[in-house]
Amino acid sequence: METTKGMNHDLFIDDFVVKEREHTLPNYNIDAAPDDPCVLTATIVKEDNPSTSGEHYWDFGLGAVPKTATGAGPFTVRYTNGGNKKIVEKVTDADKTYYIIKDIKVFLQPIASFATSIQGKTVQFTNNSFATKNVFWDFGDGTNSSEENPIHVFPHFLKYTVRLVVSNSCNSSTTSKVVDLTTVGVHEPGGPTESLLNVYPQPGDDEVNFVGIQKIESLILKNLQGQQVMQVYPQSISYKMHVNHFPAGIYLLDYQLKGGLKQQVKISIVH
Known part of the structure; x- marks a missing residue:
């Protein structure tokens, strides 16, 4: 801001800028309990801090029953199919419009499955399971892992029964496979070790x-x-x-x- 004093002692103001006060987004958050439901089971959707002011419009995502709703909630919602869902709440208040988004995942019944790649005593495990949230590996040698796709080094060239347990909020599934290390990493007589x-x-x-x-x-x-x-x-x-x-x-x-x-x-x- 710049001021000048005139001959008659009048005050003039140049370069005066007026800014509108920024509108702050209210403390709106969406709560879904549970946020990992099974297909056709109920999840309760509501605002974390319920507000009765303004207009509230909801879209619960693909496969939701009901698909839409109005008001602050809470609402009982079920999904007819699995996958990632996006819950969107549109709030119009004091001529302002806000969009609040909540991502959830709807699960089907889990199915455990895995594949292996063997190099000597080192085995790469690939989790090919369906609809999983939690993973547990039992390598059959007294050790275990909760990694998605672990790499494990076994102590001996033996046969190990490896068990994979996968689960989500719906159920659990288990599968086992024998990992045979007796035919790998061991040299046949007259083969590569003959020189030794x-x-x-x-x-x-x-x-x-x-x-x-x-x-x-x-x-x-x-x-x-x-x-x-x-x-x-x-x-x-x-x-x-x-x-x-x-x-x-x-x-x-x-x-x-x-x-x-x-x-x-x-x-x-x-x-």
């Missing part, structure tokens, strides 16, 4: 021979349940293992050579 440890004959009957490129420091034989059935420390380049007293089947052998070379090999015993 030669195993013969395969399958073996009375005895199995091991010849390493370095001194064999330890051999630990386990069944597919992870139970240790034999452990020896040859401290030599070669070792002959007598296996005629072991039941026929597939076994896993953890070996370590001099210099810290470690690997696991699958061997077969027949009688």
Whole structure:
């Protein structure tokens, strides 16, 4: 604002700006209880701070019964289909119009489903479940997770029964799957590990021979349940293992050579 004093001591005002006071949005909020209803079950919709002033018009979203309403509420609303819903309240008060929005999700009955991708002992789990809110994984090795798509490292090359439980406000659903690690991450005799440890004959009957490129420091034989059935420390380049007293089947052998070379090999015993 700029002022000037004239010859006759009159006061003049230039660049005078008048601003209208901004209108503040009233404290309107929408409450929906529950905000995760099941299809065809009731949810109560109302204003958090009910106001009787002004005009109130409601649109409860697709599939809502009733679809629209007037007044401050509360209203009992049911949905005929699932999915994300947008509740919109239009309030006209003192020549001002406000739109208040509340997002909710309507659930169907959940269906549990998952897929796996296996790399050695590491497994990527992909949750393909339908209509879920909560997720619980039981990996079958004493550990669990509530992540949507977890990556889990198992302790051994064994078979694990993995259980997935999914739920929402309607119900829960469970599915289980056997994750077989006995056929992955384990080298066949004569395969990629032949340069480290030669195993013969395969399958073996009375005895199995091991010849390493370095001194064999330890051999630990386990069944597919992870139970240790034999452990020896040859401290030599070669070792002959007598296996005629072991039941026929597939076994896993953890070996370590001099210099810290470690690997696991699958061997077969027949009688």
